[in-house]
Amino acid sequence: MMHITETIKTSLDAIFVNKVRSALTMLGVIIGVLSVILLISIGHGIQNYVKDQFEALGSNLVFVMPGKTPLSGGRDPAEAFSRNKLEGKHVKLIKTQASDFVDQISGGLQVGETIKYKTKSYYASVLGLDASGLNIQNYKYSQGRGFTEREVKSKAKVVILGPKVAEELFPNTNPIGLNVKVGTNTYKIIGIAESKGRNYDEAILIPLTSALDSFGLKNYSYIILSVKNDDEINLAVKQVKRALLRDLKADEFSVMTQNEVLDSIQSILQMLTLALGAIAAISLLVGGIGIMNIMLVSVTERTREIGLRKALGATPTNITIQFLIESLVLSTTGGIIGIILGWLASLSLRGFLRTEVPWWSVLLAFSFSVFVGAIFGTYPAVKAGKKDPIESLRYE
Amino acid sequence: MKAKKELLVVENLTKKYQLTKDLEITALNDVSFKIYKGDYLSITGKSGSGKSTLMHLIGLLDTPTSGTVKLNGIDITNLNNKELAYTRNKEIGFVFQSFNLLKRTTALENVILPLKYSSTPQKEWKEKALEMLKIVGLEDRVNNKSNELSGGQKQRVAIARALINDPSIILADEPTGNLDSKTGKEIEALFEKLNKQGKTIVLVTHDKELAKIASRQIKLKDGEIQK
DSSP states (O other), X not given: OOOHHHHHHHHHHHHHHTHHHHHHHHHXXXXXXXXXXXXXXXXXXXXXXXXXXXXXXXXXXXXXXXXXXXXXXXXXXXXHHHTOOOOHHHHHHHHHHSTTTEEEEEEEEEEEEEEEETTEEEEEEEEEEOHHHHHHTTOOEEEEOOOOHHHHHTTOOEEEEOHHHHHHHOSSSOOTTOEEEETTEEEEEEEEXXXXXXXXXXXXXXXXXXXXXXXXXXXXXXXXXXXXXXXXXXXHHHHHHHHHHTTXXXXXXXXXXXXXXXXXXXXXXXXXXXHHHHHHHHHHHHHXXXXXXXXXXXXXXXXXHXXXXXXXXXXXXXXXXXXXXXXXXXXXXXXXXXXXXXXXXXXHGGGTSOOOOOHHHHHHHHHHHHHHHHHHHHHHHHHHHHXXXXXXXXOO | OOOOOEEEEEEEEEXXXXXXXXXXXXXXXXXXXXXXXXXXXEEEOOTTSSHHHHHHHHTTSSOOXXXXXXXXXXXXXXXXXXXXXXXXXXXEEEEOTTOOOOTTOBHHHHHHHHHHTSSOOGGGHHHHHHHHHHXXXXXXXXXXXXXXXXXXXXXXXXXXXXXXXXXXXXXXXXXXXXXXXXXXXXXXXHHHHHHHTTOEEEEEESOHHHHTTSSEEEEEETTEEEO
């Protein structure tokens, strides 16, 4: 009957006697756990980044997109785009048919174009919106103002720069009132948007009507609307669908709430995060094999000690537990160090990437390292317990 | 003179090893003898005579092919590994030729080792071990690690370790084999002292001179006791 605290002490003694070897053995687990924590923190950070980007758009939003989008179960986004039938009349249709639910509505256009000021140029995404679209998406301005409904109606050539665009083209001057070229058309700068995430910061905003004109387009990339009452968002979606079905076929458009869009993207990112974690877990497995390797060496090396302990009254179980605890101590200590290092590594990446260490990844990495120690420690420990005392005492 | 108490009764003990499918070796053949409480018994014989096998059987490290070994009236031939381990812990104190101390471990910790597998409460361990170290004359080497001790000191630690559970039998296998003759004599004297204090000692050796210090001798040849 050996007390568990004594067994742990015996195992710790054995680990400390071979400091370098124990440290190298742990290194395998440390690297494994570190990469699990780090990669999950990156994946998780991206997930939250996307979530925040969506929330920056404003709440209670409903999107209408051309065709069946991949998010709503369609197959080919290019096909959906080429058969795009969304246009101005559909905005009006929703306005009249779903007026009970819709607060504000705006068409939207998104294209890429080079923006030029004197010799400088910047390739930005150009967002065409109605004046109401600026409100729906919560745009704020660090300088100047947004465009008005009148400017939209008159197809005014006015532009709001994203902060990143402004910084690149006008590092030292106040751009308000100056003209930039969007493609071949000249637009007057009336405002600078406040930062709200990379995608928005690297874009410019112009009136939807001017955008359609400038790019020679008829169809919208999307229609965005906000609903009056949060609780009625599903009713609103139904009503918007009903309105559009007066002019379009069911497979020519999709209506989604912001949450649905977010959920679809989140589920993809979640999968990505887990895939990253699983890849990292493979290195943890390799660390486990390292533990088994070292434990097997240790058992052979200490054959005489095993023989002695048995002669003095240790049962096979005593010996097995002693060696099993040794590998568990190695793997869990490695796990804890790996968690701390992984967390530090994730903190140090904050400058470049958004990283977050979720509590479940810590739990996952820790239990996995315990698991690895138990699985890979069992074989050497059982082998140690089964050793014949007579042969072991003779072992040179 | 009152009758001596029978400690260990060996009856018709036979041990065979199956080396290969066709080759069987009889290491011990129909051996019978008794060990009484307070005995100082030596078992001698040349290499291959079966004395190691006999020692392993008495030490409960092995079980016989046939015959019985009764320790304090209990037949130990039918015990399982766990029961053998418990009985070994309680009843047998081993002293080995090569000492077999734990490396880089203090004399005190080495002496405590058998207690860890016993039911002795932990708070008594240190006191007991110190007492044993005093008996073997090492009270000033308690905290020295095993590699800081001389051969004779190592063997004294091993003897203290063998004594700590107050076993029925001290089983010493060539205890002076790795020591110079002067130190060897000191260890011999220690055994004699312990025997006078009532300890039962079984000394296994090939050294006929050493065997003579025992009060009884068993000589083995080709697995059988020579009369």
